[in-house]
Structures are given as C-alpha cells and as structure tokens.
Amino acid sequence: MTAFLLRRLIQAAAVVLVMSLLVFLGVFAVGDPIEILISPEADQFERERAIKALGLDLPLWRQYLVFLGNALRGDLGRSFVFNEPALRLILDRMPATLELAVGATVAALIIGLPLGLYAGLKPNSPLSKGIMATSILGFSLPTFWVGLMLIMVFAVQLGWLPSTGRGETVTILGMRWSFLTRDGIAHLIMPALNLALFKISLVIRLTRAGVRETMLMDYVKFARAKGLSPARVTFVHVFKNILIPVVTVVGLEFGGTIAFSVVTESVFAWPGMGKLIIDSINVLDRPVMVAYLMMIVLLFITINLVVDITYSLLDPRVRLEGKS
C-alpha cells in the first residue's frame, strides 16, 4: 500500500510539474504584456523600469525557474490589474465559488433523489416518463442559456429574485458567505439551480437505475415478505443502499462543478474564481491566469489522487494491477 501510495504521489507531482510548464509556456505565448500594461505615453526610462519590475526582461527559461521557485513558496505573482498577490485574489474569491458549488450539489440531491426514487418505483407511470424525458433535456440544454432564461423569467418578468451578484454577506472565519442572510440566499437560488441542472439529471438517472436494481434483490423481497410497510422498505432497505453510489458519483462530480461554475458565474455575475479567470483572460492578466490554472490543476490532481486511493482501499485488484 505504501509503495502504491508513493508511486501515485510521484506521478501526481510529475503531472503538476508538466502542467506548470505547459501553463507557463501557454500563458506566455499570449500577446505581449508590455504593450498592454505599460501606458503608451510612458517614456523609455519608465518603460524599462516597469519591464524590470515585472521581471519581463529575463530570458523565458529564467522566468520559468523564477516562477517555479516562487510557486513553491506559495507566491504565484502579483496581478497586473489589481496589483495584489494573484494567489490571494483567487483565495479571496474561492468561498463564493465553493458556496455556489456546494449549493448546486445540495440542490441536485434535494431535487434529484425524490424524483429518481419515484421514477424507479413507478417506472411506467406517465409522471415517471415525464421525469425521464425532462432529465434528457437537462443533459441537452446549454447551461448558460438556461441561466439567461432563468434571469429573464424570475428576475425581469416576475421580479421575484435578484438577477446578479452575491447580495448581503456575513463574515465568518475571515471569509464572506451569503448563505446565512435572506438576501444572500435569494441571490444564491438561481445560480445554484442553474449549475445544478446537469447534476439533477444525473442524480435522477442514477437513483432510478439503482432503485430498479435494488428492488429485485433478495433482501428487499425478504423485507416485504416479513410484512414491513412499503414506506419502511423503500426508505430503509432500498433508499439507504442506493445512496452510496449516488453520493460517490456526486462527490466525484464536485470538481466538474467547480470547473463549470466558470459559466454560471459569468451569467449571474457571481464574484467567484470563475468570473475572475474570465475577466483576467480578457485583460491578459497573466499572473492571475497562471495562478488560477495551477490551483485548478492541483485541485483536480488531488481529487483524482483521493479517488484512486479510496478505490484501492475498497478494491485490492486496483493495487495488484498496478504492481504487475
């Protein structure tokens, strides 16, 4: 197990290194920051001083080594635009994104589980067929367009919910959260639902498939034969067992949700990491782009590593396969 873990960690470190090189080279291939950042009225002297201050006069490989060394110390450069450490900018925005992603996950479970359960228990009822047809739409609908339509209906036409922003926030542990105020919740509902759209469909399908499979199991038949009430059989014997795979998949999808929040945050002007990266790309704020991409790479490698380790703990075959 230790060998497996070590090998996995080395692989992960190698991937991070390769990705850092790719990100660095890729970002440096974009435009010329000198032209963008230094005002055209600046004289030669001011220009050179600015180039030196930003470290843009060094050869590319030196810049990479400097970047790598700094990155290891947790310094991913200063934003050209905000003149603040890029990492801090991203960490500042992270609670908003996490809040949105958690909200979407919770919404997906609250909406998806009951619908999937119903569709699994009564597969032939018209309502179930309707639920399944709608879940296909959930996979097909372009998320950003649905977001716009939500704004149009609930913010513009009906005026029930605010269209953009985060609303009132409460500061806990030095981070600002909106889910603790009424206004914040009102702001959170639409973006979270929008981001949850795909996951709702996923949860419905997983739950339905799980229920249909579990209903045929011997222990369910036995519970029924014992004369337990249908509600008890459904919720204790069936529901508890399908929760494990559903929660696993939804957990694995969490990284994807954070990734996709880029779109939702742009639609609803939600001030999270995703909105920050899109804005940074548009003004070519390279340190923020690099910092964001490195954070995301780290996040995904961590998620994948955790998944791999969990699987190897659960299934010894995975470990053995790696050895041969």
Next chain:
Amino acid sequence: MSTTTIAAAPAAPKVETPFQRFVSEFAASRIALFGLVLFLAIVAIAVLAPFIAPQNPYDLAQLDIMDGRLEPGTVGAGGFTYWLGTDDQGRDMLSGIMYGLRISLMVGAGSAIIACLVGASLGMLAAYAGGRTDSLIMRLVDLQLSFPAILAALMILAFLGKGILNVVFALVIVEWAYYARTVRGSALVERRREYIEAAQCLALPTRRIIFRHLLPNCLPPLIVVGTMQVARAIALEATLSFLGLGVPITEPSLGLLIANGYEYMLSGKYWISFYPGIALLVTIVSINLVGDQLRDVLNPRLKR
C-alpha cells in the same frame, strides 16, 4: 453495377442487406426519425442560408441601425417584417440565426471529424501495438478525461486567443480521448477474432489488416460516440463563445448571438438571446435523439 442489383434482387427477395436492416431498425423509432428529419432540415437551412435568409447579416449596407432592437413581428424601415425581431445593430435575428447555424455546425462537425481521425488512429495504434505505446496513449487519455472539457478548452483558448480555427483545435484536444478510448476498447476485442488471425496468416500488410479488417469492425461504437460528440462540441463551442473566448465577433455563432443579447435581457428584450438559444437547443436535441437510437440499433448487446 445497377444491372447486377436488379438481377440479384428477385432471386433472394427476403434477404436484407445489413444496411437495409439497419435502416429499418433505425426507422422503428418515430422519435428518432423525427430527430433525423429535424437535423437534416437544420443542416439544409445552414447550407442554404445565403439563398433563403431574408437578409445578409454581414452586409452592412443591408442593415439599418434605426431598426435596432425591434420586437418580433415588427415591420422595419426597409419594409420587411422581422419575424424574430432585430438585435442592437438592426440585424434580422432570423437571418442571424441561419448564418449562426452555419458557424456552429461547421465548428461542431469539423472538430468532431478531426478529433475522430486523431482519436481513432491513436486508439487503433494503442490496441494494435500494445505494451508501452498502449500504456502511454492510455495515460494521456486518462489525464485528458480526468480534466473537465470546459476547463481544458478554456486553458487552450486563453493561450491561443479567439478564432474559429483555435476553437476547432481546442475542441479536438478535449474530444480525441473519447474516440481513442472507444476504438481501443472495441479493437482489443476484435483483434483476437479469427478473421484477423486469418488475415495475419495470409501475411497481409499490417496497414491493410488495420484499415480493411479491424477498422470497419470497430466502426459502430465509433459512429455512436461521434454523433454524441458533435452535439457536445456544438454546445461547448456555444459556451466558449458566450464567455467571449470562442469565435470572433465577425463570425457570430449561435453562442455569440446569445451573448450579444445578454445585456438587453435585463431590460426585457428577450428575443435577442431567446431565439438563438432555441435554435441551439433544437440542434442539440435532434442530434442526441439520432445518437440515442443509433446506440440502441448498433449495440449488439441490446439485440433480441
């Protein structure tokens, strides 16, 4: 050629060719047939856009800025009716959507075809060569698939900047892995079959075995994945263009049309974003309907 078909037909009237069987099985589902007709109609609209669109949205001489942001059904200054309204530049939305479909379909289908060629070749190579080549390619596939498509595409476009070719490139990079995995999976099964052994015994060149024997038998799953990936590519392109990272403003796809309407949405001018979105939705759903049925028909496991 045609005479032999006619001569052979009466001799064995009840034998269906595999293609005929495929067609009749596909047509068994009304909804899939509906999807196919819908999709063909969309393709026809996109191809014929320059001839059937009421206006050329790229021709500035035909636009009248005074007609900007008109509601659907308004008769404009030029005397013709804007059935789906106009955008801020006074462009007819109906024409804009027809031209936008061209870009969306082109990018979607183009990237899917290239990704298919790249992915299928690598998948085939992995399956046929095995060993280190196989594990190297499959590592890359795993790496690619563990990363959400939207993020990978975002990274690439952040590096390369806007542009149709850049979008196609980004979509190919995020999509090839699906094809590679699919082809490798079926090629690994097929290459152990007797007909491959027979071909090898005949000392046929490897290239011939791969392209004439192995590849045709790996096609069904590839077709299914390909159909679904076209829909995915179109949706992804629209999303990227909406974020301002996709196609340039001079070649507006459906996603960019929707993005253009975003700022007018809050003042209740819904049609600028609404109708391009409907066009996008109908396109994606029609492809998915066809893809679903193809999967059912082409999957031997579901055969009765």
